[in-house]
Amino acid sequence: MHKSIITFISLILLCGYTSAKPNVWKIHSHKPVYSVLYKNFKKYIVVPVNAKYPNEFKIELVTDRENSSKNHGSFSATKYGTRQGHFSATMYWGNADPVFAIIGDLIAAWSSSDDLDKWIKSSKAKKLIQDTYSKYNMHFINYSLGPHESLISTSPIRSLKDIKGRIIRVPPGSMAEDFFKEVGAITRPLPLGKVSIALKKKRVHLADFSTVGVNHSEGLYENAKHTNYPGFHSLPMFEFVVNKEQWNELPEKIKKLINKQSDIWRIENTRSLKQQSKAVVKQLKASKIKVYTWSETDIKEARKKASIIWNKYKEKSPEAKALIESIEKWLKDNNRL
Numbered sequence: 478m479h480k481s482i483i484t485f486i487s488l489i490l491l492c493g494y495t496s497a498k499p500n501v502w503k504i505h506s507h508k509p510v511y512s513v514l515y516k517n518f519k520k521y522i523v524v525p526v527n528a529k530y531p532n533e534f535k536i537e538l539v540t541d542r543e544n545s546s547k548n549h550g551s552f553s554a555t556k557y558g559t560r561q562g563h564f565s566a567t568m569y570w571g572n573a574d575p576v577f578a579i580i581g582d583l584i585a586a587w588s589s590s591d592d593l594d595k596w597i598k599s600s601k602a603k604k605l606i607q608d609t610y611s612k613y614n615m616h617f618i619n620y621s622l623g624p625h626e627s628l629i630s631t632s633p634i635r636s637l638k639d640i641k642g643r644i645i646r647v648p649p650g651s652m653a654e655d656f657f658k659e660v661g662a663i664t665r666p667l668p669l670g671k672v673s674i675a676l677k678k679k680r681v682h683l684a685d686f687s688t689v690g691v692n693h694s695e696g697l698y699e700n701a702k703h704t705n706y707p708g709f710h711s712l713p714m715f716e717f718v719v720n721k722e723q724w725n726e727l728p729e730k731i732k733k734l735i736n737k738q739s740d741i742w743r744i745e746n747t748r749s750l751k752q753q754s755k756a757v758v759k760q761l762k763a764s765k766i767k768v769y770t771w772s773e774t775d776i777k778e779a780r781k782k783a784s785i786i787w788n789k790y791k792e793k794s795p796e797a798k799a800l801i802e803s804i805e806k807w808l809k810d811n812n813r814l
Contacts, residue, residue: 499535500727502561502719505551506540507569513690513753514623514715514746515540518564521742522717526734534731538564555720556613562719567606567620572650575793576609579800580714584656585783586804587712588776588813590622590747596807605800616724618717619739621746624754625708629676629692629701630683633767636775637782646672646684653685653710655786660779676700685711689761690753698766705769706758709776710783715746780814 504523508514515538523536539560551563552570571578580602587593597603597620610617633639641661647654649666657664665681675681677700686692689706698704717739724732762768771779787805791798808814 497532499531499533501535501537502723503537503539504717504719505554505560505563505565506538507551507563507565508540510540512694513749517746517749518717518742521745522735522738525738526731529734530731534727552613555615555718558614558720558723560720561723562618562717564715564717567714567716568651571652573613574609575790575797576605576800578652579790579797579804580606581716582652582711582713583783583801583804584652584786585710585776585779586787586808587625589707590624590712590751592811592813593622593712593714594747596804599807600803602800602803605796609796610718611721614721615718616721618719618735619743620717621715621743623713623715623747623750624688625706626685626687626711626713627689627692627704627706627708628683628710629686629697630703631676631679631701632682633703633769634683634705635769636771637779640683643682644680646675646681646686648685652786652790655789656710656783657685659785660782673697673700688750688754689757690750693757693761698761698764702765703767703769704761705771706754707770709771709779717742777814780808784814 506515506518510516519538523538527535551560551565552573554560555563567577567581569577569581571581580597603620606620607617628634628640628645630639632643637660640657642663644663644665645657646667647657647664649668651666654664654666662683665675667675667681669686672681672684672686673696676684676697684697684701686695686697688708689704692698692704727735758768784805787801791801805814
């Protein structure tokens with residue numbers, strides 16, 4: 478072949494290569510862009526992954542903060558590949574499979590995120606959640622843990638007795654709704670966007686919303702001057718999950734990079750959220766918000782009440798039964814139950 482023709486073909490191939498667009502993955506976040514959770518996911522996963530192979534692969538983090546139905550549609554979007562993945566809370570998908578509700582946030586089960594992490598590592602929980610997601614055409618990459626969530630209240634919350642007979646906002650269709658009914662509260666399911674006005678107008682006396690950090694950033698303590706810390710009822714798992722088929726198609730070097738960064742995110746996000754909560758508690762106390770720390774006896778009493786709800790969840794599937802029994806054994810072995 479003539480040398481000039483070879484050169485011409487080489488130039489065409491080179492131009493074609495350099496003009497190729499990277500594979501862009503849209504990952505949905507259930508958190509607003511100003512939140513610590515969003516910023517940490519971007520810092521430890523999105524930015525370093527995008528910097529490594531900019532001409533081949535990029536992650537675009539998207540959020541639908543104002544439309545909760547789109548947030549809860551992340552499961553289907555990831556399953557069917559209309560979005561490549563989601564960074565969300567595992568407990569949201571309990572309607573799809575009870576395993577997600579149990580691992581994602583078993584009501585009143587854990588004394589700390591360290592306890593939950595130890596149980597995950599000592600059990601087959603991570604493999605179970607990977608296998609469960611696989612049934613729905615998804616690949617579970619990694620998890621990170623938040624600190625306990627804290628209740629927001631218009632009056633003292635020193636123990637379960639202070640919750641009985643009062644109206645509490647609960648996430649719609651949640652395990653928390655069953656639990657607070659069990660302890661004698663009047664539950665009112667409300668979407669996140671309506672909690673602030675409900676507290677302000679005294680339509681609810683308490684709210685199950687989020688951690689002290691998120692509660693504070695959302696301005697919820699302006700209308701409710703009492704909270705508990707550390708909390709007892711909710712300790713959420715956050716997850717990074719992607720479409721299985723599209724994950725399998727990725728080059729191994731990109732999979733390796735994402736896995737590596739997700740391990741960093743898992744550790745640093747948990748640490749960062751703990752620090753945020755501690756700093757916010759200091760601010761709350763300085764601004765005359767009453768912060769109540771429950772005794773171990775009170776927490777065990779709450780856990781005993783919660784076990785009634787756990788028993789109901791055991792009946793949902795053989796996997797759910799085995800999972801809760803594994804948690805109960807760990808709690809008993811470690812004097813938590």
